Amino acid sequence: MDDFPLLSTIAYLPLVGALAILFAPRASSTLPRTIALVASLASFVLSLVLLAGFEHNAEFQYTEKVVWLDELGVSYFMGVDGIAVLLIALTTLLSVIAIWWSWETITVRTREYYIALLLLETGMLGVFMALDLFVFYIFWEIMLIPMALLIGIWGSTDRVYAAVKFFLYTLFGSLLMLVAIVATYQSYFNETGVRTLNVLELQGGSYGETFQFWVFAAFFIAFAVKVPMFPFHTWLPDAHVQAPTAASVILAAVMLKMGGYGMLRFNLPLFPDGTEAWTVAVIVLSIIGIIYGALVALVQPDMKKLIAYSSVSHMGFVTLGIFIMNMQGLDGAMLVMLAHGFNTGALFLIVGVIYERAHTRDIRAFGGMATRMPIWSAYFALFLFASIGLPGLSGFVGEFLVALGTWDYNRLAAVITFSVVIFAAWYMLWLYQRVVFGRAWGELPDPGDTELTRGEIEELAEANYHGHLGTDAPQPAVSGGDHDTHDDHDALTNENPEEVGPTHKGQMDSRPWTDITFREHLALAPLAVLTIVFGVYPKPILDIVEPSFQAILDGATRVVGG
Secondary structure: OOOOOHHHHHHHHHHHHHHHHHHOOOOOOHHHHHHHHHHHHHHHHHHHHHHHHOOOOOOOEEEEEEEEEHHHOEEEEEEEOHHHHHHHHHHHHHHHHHHHHHHHHOOOOHHHHHHHHHHHHHHHHHHHHEOEHHHHHHHHHHHHHHHHHHHHHHOOOOHHHHHHHHHHHHHHHHHHHHHHHHHHHHHHHHHHOOOOOEHHHHOOOOOOHHHHHHHHHHHHHHHHHHOOOOOOOOHHHHHHHHOOHHHHHHHHHHHOHHHHHHHHHHHHHHOHHHHHHHHHHHHHHHHHHHHHHHHHHOOOOEHHHHHHHHHHHHHHHHHHHHHOOOHHHHHHHHHHHHHHHHHHHHHHHHHHHHHHHHOOOEHHHOOOHHHHOHHHHHHHHHHHHHHOOOOOOHHHHHHHHHHHHHHHHOHHHHHHHHOOHHHHHHHHHHHHHHHHHOOOOOOOOOOOOOOOOHHHHHHHHHOOOOOOOOOOOOEEOOOOOOHHHOOOHHHHOOOOHHHOOOOOEEOOOOOOOOOOOHHHHHHHHHHHHHHHHHHHOOHHHHHHHHHHHHHHHHOOOOOOOO
């Protein structure tokens, strides 16, 4: 069993599934879904085996090494430490959820859709496993095209614009990374006479301060684009808004973490002098991103865009925790990454639930959802409170540890940063109040309610309101139902969200909405359990990652087996 290539099996099972879908008979629409789910589930189960067998130390484990291009120093070198093993488990779990979620929502080009999802999963897993820069770069680039296709083909109205923007930003970062890889490779060869792209060997190189300054910057920008970190973030809201729900989940819950992972794996160990030179600038940009993301989220009318900007703010805590360079900060950064994967991924699913019923994400189109969909509202509350850092839920522990680490680094920076928690509570609770407890269009207000406009008062009087609206009377706009029957359908979709407002006239769809379905329960329940469990007891995560973080802080030389 020791010789079994567990990492490669986990990484390539989704690829095998993609090939099986490609050559499967086209007659069945269910077969591609089934193959994708089985392949992804198998990868997930093996990732749990990997996690269970991982020893809590700083060494890279389950290593696989095969010489590939000997004359160039390129090897197929895979291995995991405590940081990678947790992110691999997160990736396989969210991939299963994304495929399961898409079972009924994706009905067009299903074969191509599931092939893209599985290729994306292989690329993401390879990034977390690769210990050779050449192999790492291949997996990094493999991710780019499937995600661009998911946005550009199965996305919303402006999907092509969002896909091109995502592609260009990521490609720009990738090219800078390629330059940095070549420069590091050549510098190490000039110093030692050895050609290698082995990350662990390259950590032993002595690079000049000027070299480290610029090469650190090139690596950092590539990872900052992926985080995304202010000011490299502008592709993210467009990508999230236009992407299908499952792609938004993968993008938020997994792909953003690759930026933080890259900084931990490459920037800090390879370029300690560069890290020291850039630390203050990175911390300042992180604080700006935290504040900026929260303030911009406050004014968003689209639920998806609000959550996207909240991601910019949350991921700022990750980069802040990494670069304050103490154990509390690093522990907090890891916990924030995992909690953000659970919470924000779930929030995008929550928005997907309501979008499937209402065909709009505009906050102004909703109200009173607590009575129409109480279970959905309860899930929404759980993940919303976790996102704003309520004690006892997963979002709290990581941000608290980053706060402790930042206080130890600089008290003024800590005070400025964590005053933003107030804004996070503001925009999230404002969203929840409007959507779940707010008054739906056409509902009779409570006594003393002054929300009704003059036009609504006149319409309600004209309709002879007696506990319900007349079916033939003019109706204020409502959220929900099949809006294809509306003459001005676009006003109730995300294509023109600014047109949804109190002046809109539409015909009420009186059919009740179903609350959370079995499919939706099965997707949300695991994330809910993880959010609660790791909010109450995060010690297992810290036990796994702290040896790796200590090795980064100490600059220890790691002995690799195999």
